[in-house]
Amino acid sequence: MATGGLSRAAFEEFLIHEARLLDERRFRDWMALFADDGTYWVPAVPDQQSPFDQASLFYDDRDLMKTRIERLEHPRIHVQTPPSRTAHLIGNVAVENADEAKGEYVVGSTVIMVEHRDDQQRVFAGRQRHRLRHDGASFRIAQKRVDLINCDAAFEAMAVPI
Amino acid sequence: MRNGHADEIAKLIEPGRVHRRVYTDPDVFELEMERIFGRAWLFVGHTSQVPEPGDFITTDLGRQPVIMVRHRDGSVQVLINRCTHRGAKVLNERRGHAARLTCCYHGWSFDTDGRLITVPVPEGCAEGFDKDAFGLARAPRVGEYRGFVFASLAPKGASFEDHIGPVKGNIDDLVDRAPDGTLALDAGMHRYAYNGNWKLQVENVLDSYHVPFGHASTVNKDGVQFARREGDRKGATVVETEKKQTAASWMDRKSFIAGNGHGWTSNTSLDDGKRSSPAFDEYKKVLAEKVGAEQAGQILTPRLHNSLIYPNMSIMGLNIHVRVIKPIAVDRTEVTIYPIRLVGAPAAMNSGNIRLLNVTHSAASFVQTDDLESFVRAQKGLRSHMTDWVDISRGLGAEEPDRDINATRGLATHEMVIRAQYNAWLGYMGGTA
Secondary structure (H helix, E strand, C coil), X not given: CCCCCCCHHHHHHHHHHHHHHHHCCCHHHHHHCEEEEEEEEEECCCCCCCCCXXXXXXXECXXXXXXXXXXXXXXXXXXXXXXXXXXXXXXXXXXXXXXCCCCEEEEEEEEEEEEEXXXXXXXXXXXXXXXXXXXXXXXXEEEEEEEECCCCCCECCCCCCC | CCCCCHHHHHCCEECCEEECHHHHCHHHHHHHHHHCCCCCEEEEEEHHHCCCCCEEEEEEECCEEEEEEECCCCCEEEEECCCCCCCCCCCCCCEEXXXXXXXXXXXXXXXXXXXXXXXXXXXXXXXXXXXXHHCCCECCEEEEECCEEEEECCCCCCCHHHHHHHHHHHHHHHHCCCCCCCEECCCCCEEEEECCXXXXXXXHCCCCCCHHHHCHHHECCCCEECCCXXXXXXXXXXXXXXXXXXXXXXXXXXXXXXXXXXXXXXXXXXXXXXXXXXXXXXXXXXXXXXXXXXXXXXXXXXXXXEEEECCXXXXXXXXXXXXXXXXXXXXXXXXXXXXXXXXXXXXXXXXXXXXXXXXXHCCCCCCHHHHHHHHHHHHHHCCCCCCCXXXXXXXXXXXXXXXXXXXXXXXXXXXXXXXXXXXXXXXXXXXXX
């Protein structure tokens, strides 16, 4: 697939960088990766068609993302006392679609996130799809969608983004 | 709790306090499954989840797996999801469509009213085998009000009308908001779970006392929460920061009880004059066109904030949804939240509700997550036998009759509604319900 001279590694490096910001709880830097009209979506059922007519685990635009992050920074967020520690592993990265004219690329990958909090450890895993806009030096995220393999399970509280 | 005798049960509840064992003792939980979840009218589902014959959902009533299915004659059947042959769960999908309900194990096949239709290799049946005696078991009693389907697993007991009567108006409060006068629970669901007793969630839904503290992380430095409804410019004022106290809008909020453990809180204004968005404005217009300006005006005046239909469901009037509480074990509970679509409302209005419910009540929401943390910590703290009693005495003696609506009124920051839940609990558990 033609990717405007961008190597697969360039996309992979971006995804690794994004995951690292989450693991380091640099949530504001993470949000800054998103385009102004960017969205973060974690569907609640497999193959969910739309975030507008069905419940989702997360469907944040930049405004909601900001509220979410302000809450994560709040000293009295009980569900983060103690805070979560996470380790993301990103693999199987492949450019699935490229719109050279718009400089927009759809990149699929597999994500595994292990979370430890308050003596409990759990694993989230799934397929993620980033719609990325190349802005010369790097990328901005137009949409990040994470399809967890257990998206329709009954979850204990999830405080941090996948 | 070896035998569950009434006097032993009665010792667990005192005026203004309950013994920690009601949350921690597995024997109490077993009795609850038998005497509350085996007797009470329990919410099963909504007719909009099974619009066509053969449409079904599966759920649990207490620990009984059930199927709610639409039969050919239009009736909604509540069947026990257990093959009458060797016991396998017949339907394994959470929802779906089936002309017949066929067991995976030996292929026994049932009609959508539970009747056994087909037994493969019938020549092997014992002499005198009577297919009519092998229909799926069913909930002995089923009742419906405006699409909300309830069932009791006991053949006798308080009638559906007696049970639901005091809270019919709470259901009306929500259904009437739909321009077409009906709701649809067809926007998926949120599911969350926690390591805590089921009553911790039940007690929480009408508890206005916890909001500024439990949900401190959702309140900004001006004491204001984020916007929670389509068309809201900002959220509720939770704390009056100058006085450093809970805001008057919460302190003044009333709670009500009217028997059977049910309760509700008011008031939430649907249209405070400041709420506006293209979708909400269009909704108001459509509502007035459908029901008339006067009726629409009434619907948009202060409505109920949250209602509990004891023991297993609540209806929230703010971030509109139906919540179903499912006990798993004495220290494990699952909750399902159904977003509500107001049929006849503009798609953008319903979409706004669905989106905001993601941030208030999904497992990854801003609000519900801190409640879950409180439930988990309560269950951990209640392990201690150094303090046996849980205090629920706020407002004890301050209750007053509200004769206009035949209910008893208190403040929503009081614990009257929780005491009413334990009165109902005692009634069921003592065997008098």
